Amino acid sequence: NRAHHAEIGGKTPGSMPPDGRCLADEGIVIPPTSIESIGDEFFKDSRSPADNLADLKAQIVANRYGVKSLRKLADQSSVKVVVFHMRSVYDRSSMLLARALDKFGEASAEDKMDDGSVIRVKISKDEKLVVDFSGSADVHPGNLNATPAIVRSAVLYALRLWVRTDVPLNEGLLDQVEIVTEPGILDPPLTCDPEACPAVVGGNVETSQRVVDVLLEALGLQAHGQGTMNNFLFGNERFGFYETIGGGAGAGPGWHGRSGCHVHMTNTAITDIEILEERFPVRVREFGIRRGSGGQGEWRGGDGLVREIEFLEETTVSLLTQRRQLIPRPNGVPGRNLLLRDGQWRELKGIEKLVVKAGDRVRIETPGGGAWLQDLKISL
Template sequence: MFNGTGAEVWGNLNAPRAITLSALIYCLRCMVGHDVPLNQGCLTPVQVIVPPGSILDPSETAAVVGGNVLTSQRVVDVVLKAFQVCAASTGCMNNLTLGEEDWGYYETVAGGSGAGPGWHGASGVHTHMTNTRITDVEIAERRYPLIVRAFSLRSGSGGRGRWNGGDGVTRELIFRRSMQVSVLTERRAFQPYGMNGGEAGARGLNLLQRADGRIINLGGKTSVKAFAGDKYIMNSPAGGGYGLPTDEDINKEDKVYSEFLQRGSVYEYKSAQESV
């Protein structure tokens, strides 16, 4: 299934085979028309081909933290796009870590989910392989030397289409003393794709604003020293849109989707598409 996957990488984006299989099981459970128990038996009918020594099945000594939180999302994108299920979502867990020698704080920030045939994407949510919730503002500010300056939806950032992608979020943190700031994110260069004519969602952006007003683009992955008064700004990626918003497409999609609702699985939805 994953023939042609590249070799394991020097950095930490390698995904253990178990993570690759977990992403695959997740996709299969999303696409079938009934509840499926969460166990290895899900894959009994499926022949899984993952080249040993690749980024999706690396050696035992490979670094893998980014594989858990980023590459797993890429696997989901590949599978769902192959089956034309829905547009891309935020595409990563938007990881942020802060700390000094004697303490550390780690949070994941939500984004937008992709739209699909019959639904708009949700805004400000964790998607796919993410199963975390962010710390309450009151707790974060009480326990750590930071101020949550803003936390809101990025209005209009979702891709437009017959069904619109969900909006990402904006989060701003002001640091009350010096600390190390690290980001591990994706979709900062490439936008979450739309599908079947839908527009792409807005890409993410990580910024560090120094206390003197200077703004620095941190890119997708880095670790920097921040000082008292500095502000970190995250704009998380949005979801892609689905379908063209024309009368002809609306009529066609409505007809196909009505059959999909009656049958209830992606496989049957695809069959309905082919019959239109």
């Protein structure tokens, strides 16, 4: 299984340094290792080693439960029957994609990260569905590099939406798909030396969203959503905290985008205000819908959110966000990050690290989703 470990060391609390330049900046790197053999020594550079080990133990227990359940099924029905049904799920997904391919010709789309890095896709039909990201940006100097596994996940997600049928998410959807990437932002060089590997945390959480946006645009499924996870991290040597904040979803043909929700590649629940204030030296001053931030049209884009937090002691804050410069197309309102200090508001960058003092507030206004217009392809 896969889990998110929010604190694994690195340059800043929360292990997502906005100014990271290599994998070593982003925390502990564990080479291929038996999970059963991982102990305290692996997390000596983490700010929360006890939490790391507890989370790993939970993953081990989950895997053991999965093994136990699968064996129980096999005992009840035989291995042959279980394998048959597993294969049937796979084959059904493959068949549904083949059906969608029958009506497909060719499409393309491109968009940019806030710094101008291009994400480009061309989708065509040959013997397989070819999803070609050639022409996307070079290796990013910061942390917006997305590994091929992230790109593959985004493609799988988009195709699951494209088949428009309730089917379990599985590899069968990629059975007739060829994914093409060039060395660059969507296929960064990987080596055994963390100091030589490009940073990637932003690729996982931010670039992945742009990949989904261009895929859904090319397939004609939906206007752009907020296009960011609004990563918000803060802490000091005593603690580290990380959350993602929802925003507006893009509208589609026949439906409005939802307001104040996570979109596409993120689905984490936000921390309850009472728990956040109990465990950390902060006060939540505002949390609600950012009215009017969704794009207006026949089918409206969803509104973003506002989350404003006051800090009660000196703390390092990291922001890793997008859609602060460029809009969620065709007409969503971009987000804003703000700092209140000594009675004065100032705007922060989309990607920024800062030290706040007691009494300072950080306000995050997340983007709204784009509207679905009658002639969306021209409007985009």
